Amino acid sequence: MTIRLYNTMSRKLEEFKPLLPNHVGFYSCGPTVYWDQHIGNMRSFVNSDILKRMFIENGYDVKHVMNITDVGHLTSDEDSGEDKMEKGAARENKSAWDIAKMYTDSFIRDITSLNIIKPTFMPHATDYIPEQIEQIKKLEKLGYTYEIPGDGIYYDTSKFADYGALGGQNLSELRGGLRVDDNGKKNPTDFALWKFSPTDKKRAMEWESPWGVGFPGWHIECSAMSMKLLGPHFDIHVGGQEHIKVHHSDEIAQSEPIVGKPWVNYWVHYEWLLSKDGKMSKSSGDFLTVQDLIERGYDPMAFRYLLLLGHYHQPLDFSFEALDAATNGYKSIIRKVADLITSKGSEHVNDAVYDEWHNKILDTVSDNLKTAEALVYIQELLKDNKVNAATKLKLFEFIDRLLGLQFVNRAQKLLDIESVEAPEEIKKLAEERVKAKAEKNWELADKIRLEIDSAGWNVVDTKDGPKIIKKMA
RNA sequence: GGCUCGGUGGCAGAGUGGUUAUGCAGAGGACUGCAAAUCCUUGUAUGCCGGUUCGAUUCCGACCCGGGCCUCCA
Structure with missing residues (x-):
């Protein structure tokens, strides 16, 4: 099956070629565990899950790394703003470590209820401090760093010729606005690799380093963990589109001098889930979580179904009206699958018919994850009276592996409920x-x-x- | 300001140079005493203006409108 993905680096739809036959390594930026993840965040995790399932169904051995950011970075590259972990800790009167644990747990609970396959590795940034320090030392040796006294170790983006390539900006454009920042950065795009702890107070999370006590900058963890767990050159790096210009551009700047170019073959970026007022945002504190949906009586699988009706590279409008529609559509499919289970009898699966539909559906999802089109095939399949129930059911088992919508599982549950004897x-x-x-x-x-x-x-x-x-x- | 992605029926959202998916909602019908479920039928849309073309929703250009990124953010 031909696999095609939209590569942000080339801005083109490209045929996927693995580094190793039948193996794929991919890295996705995970949550910062200082608060609950909202349903907009969940969209990206569902997208990564579909990406992974698509590879698995194509016979790939998938190694997926998703980091858990449990170290408190500052809210900007400057020495201003608050540490999010410490902010969360203060908000809930707990230690930063407790906050990390608590929100890691709630995150795992949420992705589990959305039937997201757990990543192969979920490394915690705080477990990879030595690796991060190692990388900074290498960058220092290669001459990419400089120190701002009393502040930290910074990466000099002017030393990296390709800086900004991912975001479609070139260095001269960026350098057009070159100025010396208040905190002494040489270029506006320079970023911290290591921040010194303030001298007047002790931070909740801080470590020894060759440059003094402090904590890592917010890009280096991804470089350190991805290389450590996937090797110096891997297939795919994914994330939300907001990471293109800063986080991922900085990751590339850090990593390519260390491992050589190319570091990552395909960059895939996801679009937003929008609410009526625009992008869902955590900043206001007013956001919906998976738990909120459950409390309102929605099935997380119906939410997942809603997400798959759209394309990952396109914004999707969330509303309760849309969720209601998705719920009805999802339930209706389950009813029909339940009817397949009861009507299948001793029918045999028709292998030729199975293969035809299987290939059609897998082909569609393999083409840049066109899940919406795959869902159309599901409707057509249900209506097609040339396909017997046993074959349809086997196809739904495949569809469940591919899209993770648990149709067969839910249908069986429905039948179980219906078979309960009345008192x-x-x-x-x-x-x-x-x-x-x-x-x-x-x-x-x-x-x-x-x-x-x-x-x-x-x-x-x-x-x-x-x-x-x-x-x- | 720079960059970027869009504007499709009541809602969500695909594909396509020539009959505009699909789902939900709506309408009508079958079945039912009535319901539920199911099945059948069905209406409604491509921001605006030019251009290319025999023909454009689809390609090109201008315009209008909206989202997003450029501080943290999926």
Whole structure:
């Protein structure tokens, strides 16, 4: 199957060629664990999950690294702003380490409820301080660094000719605005590799280094951990589009002098989930989490379904209206899959038909993750009466592996609920209703139905008589 | 200001140089005493103006509008 991905570096759709046959290594920027991740953040993790599943279904051995940023970087490259970890700690009256643990746990809970496959490695930045220091030492030896006394060790972007290539800017454009910053940076694009701890107070997280006690700059962890776990040259680096101009450009600037060029073959960037007021933002503190959706009675899988209706490289508008629509669509598919399970009987899977649909769907998702089109195929598949139930069901098992929407799982659960026997008193009521119906006493029959309904059961009249079905929670 | 991505029916959102997916919602019908589920049918859209073309929603240009990045941010 041909795999194609949009590479930010070339700004083109490119055919994917792995460094090692049937292996792919990719790195995705993970969360900074100082607060809950909102549903906009989740979009990117779902995107990475689809990317991974697509490779797996294409027979690749996937090595996926996602960092957990648990070290408090400053809120800018300057020596201003607050440390986010310490800010979170102050907000909740806990230590920075406790905050990191707490939000790492809630993050894992959220990605689990979205059926996201756990990354092969989820390294914590604080576990890789020696590696980060090692890299800074190398950059220092190569002449890319300078010190701002009392501030930190900085990377001199003017020494790196390709700086800004990822963001489509060249150095001269950037240097056009060259000025000496208040804190002594040589170029506006220069960034901290190592920050010194303030002399007047002790930081919650700080480490010894050849340059003095302090903490790493906010780009170096990704370079250190990706190289350590994926090797000096790997296939794919993904992230949100806001990282293109700063974080990823700086990662490249740090890494390529150390490992040579190219460092990463494909750069993939995700677009935003938008709310009515624009980009979802954590800054206001007013944002939705997966837990919020669950509390409002939504199925996280319906949210995942909503995300897959769009394309990762396109902004997607989130609204509860859209989520309701996705929920209805998702449930409707589950109902149909449940019907496949009950109607399949002893049918045999038609391998030729299976292959045809399997290839069509995998091909589509392999083409730059066109999940929306794959979902169209699902609708067509359900409607196609030339495909028997057993074959359809096997295809849904494949679709579940590829898209992670748990159709078969949910369908089986639905059937399990429907097969729960009603308690005696409900059965009795149902019998009374049958009598009322026989006497054409519709008023009474409807009254009894309401009674059964408020007890948590539905009466459905079928040609074999009434069925009593437990209502979904 | 620089860079960038868009503007498709009520909502979400695809593809395509020539009959404009799909889902949800809506309408009508079948089934049902009524419901639910299911099935069938169905209406409604390509920001504006030029250009290329036999033909453009699709390609090109201008314009209008909107989102985003350029501090931290998926």
